[in-house]
Amino acid sequence: MPSLTRSEALTRAALVAVDSMEVDLDLDRGPEVFGSRTTIHFSCREPGADTFVDLRAHEVHAVSLNGTDVDPASVTDGRLTLTGLAQTNVLEVDSTMAYSHDGQGLHRSTDPADGADYVYGHLFLDAAPTVFACFDQPDLKAPYTVSVTAPAAWTVLGNGAATLLAPGRTSLATARPLASYFVTVCAGPWVSVRAEHDGIPLGIHARRSLEPHLREQAQQMIDVTAASFDEYHRLFGIRYPFGEYHQVFVPEFNAGAMENPGCVTFRDQMIFRGAATPDQVFQRSNTIAHEMAHMWFGDLVTMRWWDDLWLNESFAEYMAYRVTSAVGGFDEPWVEFGVMRKLWGYAAERAPSTHPVAGSPAPDALSALGNFDGISYAKGASVLRQLIAHIGDDAFVVGVGEYLRSHAFGNGELAEFIAAIEGAAGRSLTAWSAAWLQTAGADRVGLEGDVLTRVAPEAHPADRAHTLDVAAFVGGREVARVELVVDGERTPVPGLADVPTGALVVPNASDLTWAEVALDAATIEGLPGNLADLPDASARSVLWVSLLGSVARGEVDPRTVLSVFVTAWPREDSAAVLSRVSLLMTNQVVPLFLPPGEQEGARARVADSADALLERSAGVEGVSGDALAVLAARVWARTGVDEDRLRRWAAGDGIPAVLVGDEDFRWSVLRRLATLGVLGDDEIEAAEAADRSLAGSLAALGVRAVRPSAQAKEWAWGRLRDDAELSNYAALAIAGGFWTAPDAALLRPYVAQVGDLLVGLSGRMGDDAVSRVVSAMHPTSLVEDGTLEASNAMLARGDLTPGVRRALVDANHELREALASRRRFD
Known part of the structure; x- marks a missing residue:
């Protein structure tokens, strides 16, 4: 089906204005389809003209324009043609729509924990026509009035306040003018925590099986919500304009969250089933604040x-x-x-x-x-x-x-x-x-003595002035900090010449500007013994970001980064730095940039670092000690090779107390055992039987796919290729484990088949879902010239959707970076 072009949108917006949208959904027709009746009131600036509305229905039953029947067969390629428009028009469309299982449109999911079904609308970016007929473009906004029929046991939420008219029949208050992609309905046996702040009714909602976790965590989320409302009201001088404010944690959600006015949806992994580190709680809180900001920037x-x-x-x-x-x-x-x-x-x-x-x-x-x-x-x-x-x-x-x-x-x-x-x-x-704003690329800043250099990317030249600072540290203390504006290619830094020899000097130390930092050789050499002693967390973060970026650029030997990691990481205090840096070490630096023969030894060094952090955590009291213990244990569970210890940890024996009963951690340990090839089918089945949750079901798919056997890879490939019922999350779980194997010969036969697989998935899933699978399914971890040849061949195909092509371009680039680094440093 053709994607709406900018030219078509401009033409349509110049012709019509939408006065109101009335949508009536029937969600009580079983698990596959739902009913959709739409009434659109719109005006036409050129009476007699033609246009079209967007409609991608399972079946169109009846269409009426200004009281005259329109042949339902006039819907072609997702467009319903309308001819002979009047100055004011009423369009009525009665359709049956199909639920999705890819996180787009009206997604329906069954919770394996209790068999309950949940439905939520995610109409970004162009999925609204799979739910109702509409002019699907962001500049044809309209007030929406939505009514919903649903099973009597379900709660219905949406952009307007819900009124229960009768058992199973809900009316949502008319929403202020919305773009079509902001409309949502969330229906199911939700468990809810409600509150009110500053006259705004608040609600936090999640699946019934997550009730204990939701109730335990809801107050923290309500507090963040209330504080964010107060600050946005103070900053903007404009009160929140969309009535009630519901935040719904939904299953199998592609993005982190979506800013539907009055009814924000979040991926429900943000309701933590087990231990949550400070950076995880912050990320959820930041996402709450991010989506609320959209009430003004995006929605209003x-x-x-x-x-x-x-x-x-x-x-x-x-x-x-x-x-x-x-x-x-x-x-x-x-x-x-x-x-x-x-x-x-x-x-x-x-x-x-x-x-x-x-x-x-x-x-x-x-x-x-x-x-x-x-x-x-x-x-x-x-x-x-x-x-x-x-x-x-x-x-x-x-x-x-x-x-x-x-x-x-x-x-x-x-x-x-x-x-x-x-x-x-x-x-x-x-x-x-x-x-x-209008030129791509990031400048690079670095130091030559006491002069700060600025280099614009050759492909995207620009003259950007940077407001930043430069800080110097010796022996764990700050000895200089200079604030300056960099408005040329070479900028003297006053006082820097007086900094002692051997100091760590950090450009953009407060991380105020957008510029990659190029570190000189002397600074890189001093990082292993000094990085962890810097008292400024921002400066440490800047150094880590620079170091990891330099590895990707092929400028720094990945072995150097490993040396910095094993000395500095176990002494780090920032949960965000600990979490992100360790994830990049285990998922990128070691498997992509180090030669295969060095990878197991590197993982062993990472595991030893995790043990060092775990030992350190025992001497830190309270929440901070627990956070360090969780972060350390998670890294060891990804890299450890001691089968006996892994099995004890899987049984809950010897793990940090804060992780006792943490099912997600247990699955990470089981995944490591499966990666090592020592986890049998019966053990996976027993683990899945003990954890009947959606998270457990998905984790089991990943564990099965990650096993280093021909049978496991054949199973995983077949599910991805042939299972038409595979959900977006299930596909991602399988893809995320497929390319793991100690023997590349096990994987090479599949490399040339990836393009066909992805095109097949594109026929079953939307771009938003498939592009995420592409990132996991591209054979980047098989860092070989043959892989690059196959990747280039994929990009040469003419049957790729825009989302798949973009994801392949990025994966291809990551593979090229890894190959270039190995050629230089092997």
Whole structure:
């Protein structure tokens, strides 16, 4: 089916305006399909003209335009043609729709814990027509009135306050004007915790089987929600405009969360079944603040077309970290931003798919999907921090408020936002916008003696001024910090010449700007013995990010990073740094950049480091000690080779007390046993029988796929290729384990078949789901020239969807980085 083009959207928006949407859904027709009746009131600026609405139905029963029947067969390729429009029009469509199992449209999932079914709507990016007929583009907003028939035992939630009209019949209050992709309905036997703050009714909801965990964790989420509301009201001077505020933790969700006004959906892994480290709690809290920011940036004011998605995501990213830093009660949120989000963004900048923050070409809706990446999120947020440094926070806040008020319940674009900020700042931002928002690429900053150098990427030249600082540390204490504006290729750093020899000197030490830091050889040499002693967590994060980025660039030997890891990581205090750096070591540095013959020895060194951290945690009291113990145990469970210890841990014997009863941790231990080839079918079946949850079912799929046997790989491949009922999460769980094997010969026969497999999945799943499977299913870990040849052949295919192609481009680039590093350092 064709994706709506920008040209078509412009033409349609110039022709019609939507006055109201009425949607009546019948979710009580069994597990496969549901009923959908839609009434659209719209006007036409050129009476007599033709247009189309978007509709991808299982079956269309009846269509009426202004009282005249329209042949249902006129729906072609997901479009219902409308001819001879009047000045005011009423379109009625009666359809049967199909539930999805890929996390898009109206997704239906069965909880294996109790057999209960749950339904939720995720209409981003172009899935609304699979639920109701609509003009599916972000600038044709309308008030929505939704009614739902559902099993009597179900609770129905949505964008408006729910009123139970009769058993099984719910009406949702008319929502203020929404883009079609923000509409949602969440229905099922939810367990709920309700509250109220500042006159706003609040609700936290999850599957019934998660009730104990939800009730234990709900108050913390309500507290974050309340504090975030207060701060956004203070900053924007505009009250939350969408009535009630529900946060629903739903199963098999593709993204982290979705900002549906009044009814935000989250992946329900954020309701922790076991131990949660401080960085995990922070990430959930930050996601709550992020989605709430969208109530203003995205929902109240929506981008006119997908090429301005930064007006949604960059702002929500920045605002969430700003708010959690100000009122969230968390330590060092911007450290987490650096080591988690900026690492992601810098990797996206290095890839051939890099793009500007704003105005990225999006000729059609699906092509925009790939631009929801680390550039739109992490770089965009960093650019906003630089904008504030450039014009001042007061001007920024005033300009943002003016932009929101002047475009409320409508749409905006880059030029309109820049005009509002220029008005508040009293200065032109044309050059600033061109350099920071409209040019791709990250500058690199480094030191040559007491001079800071700035190098723009050759492929994307720009003159970007950076507000940053440079700090120097000796023996675990800070001896210098210089704040400066870098507006040329070489900038003297006053006082740096007086810093003692052997000091660790860190450009961009507070991580204020968007620029990769290039470390000199002397600094890299000093990291193993000194990195952990730096008292500034931001500076430590900057050094880790630089070091890991330099490995990907092929500039630093991965063995050097391993040496830094085993000396510095066990002494680290930041949970975010501990978590992210260890994950990259075990998932990227060791398997991709080290030669196969050195990988097991490297994993053993990582496991020893985990034991060192575990031993250290015993001397730290309270929550901090527990967090260190959890982080250490998780790393050892991914890398340890002691089968007896692994089996004891799987039985709950000898593990840190905080992990007793933690089913997710037990599955990670079982996965390691399976990876080592010492876990039998009966043991997997017994573990699955003991954990009948959705998480347990998915973990078991991954454990089966990861086993290093021909039979296990054949099973996994067959499920991915042939199982039409495979859900998005099940496919991802299997794909995530497939390419693990000590003997590459076991995997090579599949490499050339990956393209056909992915195209087959694209026929069954939407791009949002398949693109995530691509990242796991690309044979990147088989770092060989033959793999690159096969990857190049995949990219040469003409039958790839935009989302699959973009994910393949990024995976291909990661493979090229690994190959280049091995050629240099092997």
